Amino acid sequence: xxxxxxxxxxxxxxxxxxxxxxxxxxxxxxxxxxxxxxxxxxxxxxxxxxxxxxxxxxxxxxxxxxxxxxxxxxxxxxxxxxxxxxxxxxxxxxxxxxxxxxxxxxxxxxxxxxxxxxxxxxxxxxxxxxxxxxxxxxxxxxxxxxxxxxxxxxxxxxxxxxxxxxxxxxxxxxxxxxxxxxxxxxxxxxxxxxxxxxxxxxxxxxxxxxxxxxxxxxxxxxxxxxxxxxxxxxxxxxxxxxxxxxxxxxxxxxxxxxxxxxxxxxxxxxxx
Amino acid sequence: xxxxxxxxxxxxxxxxxxxxxxxxxxxxxxxxxxxxxxxxxxxxxxxxxxxxxxxxxxxxxxxxxxxxxxxxxxxxxxxxxxxxxxxxxxxxxxxxxxxxxxxxxxxxxxxxxxxxxxxxxxxxxxxxxxxxxxxxxxxxxxxxxxxxxxxxxxxxxxxxxxxxxxxxxxxxxxxxxxxxxxxxxxxxxxxxxxxxxxxxxxxxxxxxxxxxxxxxxxxxxxxxxxxxxxxxxxxxxxxxxxxxxxxxxxxxxxxxxxxxxxxxxxxxxxxx
Numbered sequence: 081x082x083x084x085x086x087x088x089x090x091x092x093x094x095x096x097x098x099x100x101x102x103x104x105x106x107x108x109x110x111x112x113x114x115x116x117x118x119x120x121x122x123x124x125x126x127x128x129x130x131x132x133x134x135x136x137x138x139x140x141x142x143x144x145x146x147x148x149x150x151x152x153x154x155x156x157x158x159x160x161x162x163x164x165x166x167x168x169x170x171x172x173x174x175x176x177x178x179x180x181x182x183x184x185x186x187x188x189x190x191x192x193x194x195x196x197x198x199x200x201x202x203x204x205x206x207x208x209x210x211x212x213x214x215x216x217x218x219x220x221x222x223x224x225x226x227x228x229x230x231x232x233x234x235x236x237x238x239x240x241x242x243x244x245x246x247x248x249x250x251x252x253x254x255x256x257x258x259x260x261x262x263x264x265x266x267x268x269x270x271x272x273x274x275x276x277x278x279x280x281x282x283x284x285x286x287x288x289x290x291x292x293x294x295x296x297x298x299x300x301x302x303x304x305x306x307x308x309x310x311x312x313x314x315x316x317x318x319x320x321x322x323x324x325x326x327x328x329x330x331x332x333x334x335x336x337x338x339x340x341x342x343x344x345x346x347x348x349x350x351x352x
Numbered sequence: 353x354x355x356x357x358x359x360x361x362x363x364x365x366x367x368x369x370x371x372x373x374x375x376x377x378x379x380x381x382x383x384x385x386x387x388x389x390x391x392x393x394x395x396x397x398x399x400x401x402x403x404x405x406x407x408x409x410x411x412x413x414x415x416x417x418x419x420x421x422x423x424x425x426x427x428x429x430x431x432x433x434x435x436x437x438x439x440x441x442x443x444x445x446x447x448x449x450x451x452x453x454x455x456x457x458x459x460x461x462x463x464x465x466x467x468x469x470x471x472x473x474x475x476x477x478x479x480x481x482x483x484x485x486x487x488x489x490x491x492x493x494x495x496x497x498x499x500x501x502x503x504x505x506x507x508x509x510x511x512x513x514x515x516x517x518x519x520x521x522x523x524x525x526x527x528x529x530x531x532x533x534x535x536x537x538x539x540x541x542x543x544x545x546x547x548x549x550x551x552x553x554x555x556x557x558x559x560x561x562x563x564x565x566x567x568x569x570x571x572x573x574x575x576x577x578x579x580x581x582x583x584x585x586x587x588x589x590x591x592x593x594x595x596x597x598x599x600x601x602x603x604x605x606x607x608x609x610x611x612x613x614x615x616x617x618x619x620x621x622x623x624x
Contacts, residue, residue, distance in 0.1 A: 107496050154497070156414075156557045175492075190493045220447075221454055221462045224379050225501055227427070229556060280619055283555050284487075284501055284617055285428045345556060 081315070099201065102172050102202040104129065104143075104181070105192045107156045110341060111228060112188035115151040116158070116185040125149075125189060129160060136177070137168050146203045146349040147210055147298070152341030154229060157211075157348040160202035170177035170194060200256055203240035209294060209350040210304045214297035215281075215343050216289040231307075237289065237314030239278055245313040245320035246276040246291075247321050249306060259299035261332040269330075272296045276306070292347075301338050311335030354486045370435035373473040374444050376401065376415075376453070377464045379428045382613060383500060384460035387423040388430070396422075397461060401432060404456035408449070409440050415549040418475045418621040419482055419570070424613030426501060429483075429620040433475035441468060448495070466624070481622040486563040487553075487615050488583065498555040503579075503615035509561065509586030511550055517585040517592035518548040518563075521578060525599050530578050531571035540603075544568045564619075573610050581608030 089211065114122040118130065124272070126143065133141040136244070143160035171177060172194045181191040215230040217223040222232045256269040273295040281290045291310065293303050309326060312318045326334040363516040378401070384411045386394040390402065398415065405413040415432040426582040436444065436526040443449060444466045445520050494504045528541040545567040553562045563582065581598060590608070598606040 084424055154556075156496075167382050178492065185492070188496065190496050192493060213556075220450070221464060222459070224381050224428075224460065224462050284426075285619065286483075346559065 100169040103334050104162040107190045109188040110152045110154040116149045125248045126288040128185045131345045144204045146207050149255040152342045159203040159349045207349045211294045211347040213347045214291040242310045242314040245323045248323035249276045256330040257326045257335040260301040263300040304339045312336040372441040373469045375433040379462045381460040382424045382426040388421045389491040400457045416476045418479045425616045427618040431475040469537045479621045483619040485619045486579045488561040514582045514586040517595045520595035521548045528602040529598045529607040533571040535572040579611040584608040
């Protein structure tokens with residue numbers, strides 16, 4: 081946390097030409113994009129949002145996001161921030177601006193609102209908590225109405241065992257085993273997870289198992305690897321205590337598979 | 353009701369070669385099909401199910417359904433029935449048969465189960481109650497995760513007024529005003545509606561307004577015209593009492609628009 085705060089200070093805006101800061105709350109359907117992060121020649125959420133803002137403000141705009149989601153991962157509460165002039169700030173805070181942003185972006189992006197933030201606010205570094213929700217559809221037959229937002233697991237899962245396993249994740253841990261190996265090299269891999277809980281929900285009468293994961297920040301593929309490992313426990317392939325052992329190993333090979341992207345929703349970001 | 357029962361008697365199976373009757377419970381995503389009813393050269397749910405059954409039983413099979421849904425309308429609890437030999441009946445009641453039916457039909461059809469029924473059972477004529485649920489998404493921005501299963505209505509609706517209007521539908525009424533004009537000509541248009549209720553639900557955090565309609569049987573486009581009229585009340589374009597007047601008029605032009613197909617789900621059928 082201390083490290084993130086220091087980094088935040090270093091990255092605070094200091095360009096006097098853009099003294100105000102705004103954030104945009106948006107959702108998107110992951111399947112339509114090659115992930116959040118801008119990539120040349122690819123349809124990305126960041127590319128779409130920056131292009132729309134550049135058209136509206138008639139200048140190049142670069143945004144900072146709360147969480148860089150992978151290709152196929154959905155968002156309900158992604159937040160991006162960027163610095164603006166006083167005049168731009170006022171224009172962006174109108175209802176018409178939200179309509180324009182929706183009109184100028186891909187129809188699988190839904191811009192919900194624009195907010196004024198304290199000068200120098202960063203959607204990334206000022207986030208104190210992030211929540212992801214993952215959806216699993218258990219059953220012999222794939223889901224009809226939730227197949228694009230869930231992982232179909234044939235048969236039924238032992239949710240009590242998963243619940244017990246989930247408790248092992250809570251607290252401050254080194255999550256190196258639960259992170260894409262290549263992206264962990266030489267970087268800090270400790271994170272604080274406040275909650276991992278399982279809930280039953282439904283989409284048009286089709287039951288889903290929802291895994292809620294709340295923490296300060298997440299490593300690459302961390303939530304999906306946590307869910308993949310919990311499902312291994314739910315299937316009876318592993319005992320609940322295996323999660324604690326996998327954490328201790330600090331080795332990607334010690335954990336379970338990475339659950340498919342389409343089951344994951346970046347749900348919400350909380351700021352101080 | 354009496355009329356339906358008489359028709360049912362007349363249609364009961366009397367072919368001694370097929371002394372047993374089975375029903376299949378299935379769901380489907382309406383967008384994939386040109387409606388339920390078989391049509392030459394078109395992808396239909398009935399066509400798919402009959403073809404799969406014909407492959408499995410190595411003979412032509414024709415089914416009777418509980419409700420012929422239009423193109424784009426979804427189903428969660430459609431029921432079809434057909435007569436079989438004792439041997440066929442036993443084969444169809446296995447778990448493997450459900451798997452085969454799913455493998456042989458389009459992937460937007462989900463066969464849930466096969467049940468043995470009393471000889472001569474009809475999914476259509478023995479149904480005592482049918483339930484439909486319609487989903488409306490209110491808001492400035494279209495839904496991301498429920499757009500294929502809801503009607504997007506810009507702005508917010510007066511749900512209290514809709515609730516009041518909904519009460520006018522309950523009871524035995526002539527629904528001629530709430531039925532596709534061409535299909536009402538010369539046919540009985542009285543139906544019994546037991547319940548029309550409004551509920552709040554959500555799909556992955558996106559709020560939906562759900563209209564539940566329960567009745568003995570429904571005319572062509574009846575639920576969608578009821579919902580289109582309720583939305584006119586919710587938008588403040590009409591007063592709640594207008595529904596009662598529209599019913600009395602017995603004229604399609606007296607009611608509101610037909611709500612789009614993708615918001616409607618054929619939810620459940622109840623048998624005595």
